[in-house]
């Protein structure tokens with residue numbers, strides 16, 4: 541499909557990224573973060589993968605299958621490849637981008653990618669069946685927010701930058717609770733421990749546990 545670059549950019553700004561059959565790609569400017577400073581370039585996203593054209597040798601193309609983790613946050617994109625880092629034994633090459641990343645990319649990737657996609661954003665479209673105020677316990681400090689339980693996803697919404705999440709049920713490896721004021725959500729990315737500010741009734745927890753496991757095909 542031949543979209544002149546400028547047209548695509550304007551479509552993106554208007555938030556018209558996701559068109560079921562039509563739009564071939566979306567392109568936008570981002571900054572590739574270096575250890576010091578960075579370079580500016582153009583990112584192109586389509587249904588096959590992601591391409592970045594930056595300064596000098598900073599141009600890459602990744603198919604989705606070659607991306608170990610793709611983390612989309614507010615104004616940030618973290619991409620972990622499977623490529624070994626030269627000079628750093630055992631570490632895989634990661635790439636960080638910042639800038640005005642089109643918000644439509646969240647739904648585009650949510651509907652296409654597997655558990656390796658991490659949504660560091662709160663899905664505003666979720667219609668919660670119930671919600672509960674919580675504290676996400678970090679290693680040293682935590683963040684406070686609300687867990688919203690939807691029919692097929694859980695949203696953790698917090699004003700704290702980069703700590704919101706949206707998990708589709710298939711992103712959830714398992715949930716567990718060790719008492720009425722605790723809830724643990726384990727995902728491929730990490731295990732999230734929540735301290736609950738209200739009692740979580742056992743029936744609600746059991747319903748959620750069942751929905752997730754049924755959705756993931758572990759129980760009929």
Ligand SMILES: [Zn+2]
Pocket residue numbers: 572573574578579580594595598
């Ligand atoms: Zn660069």
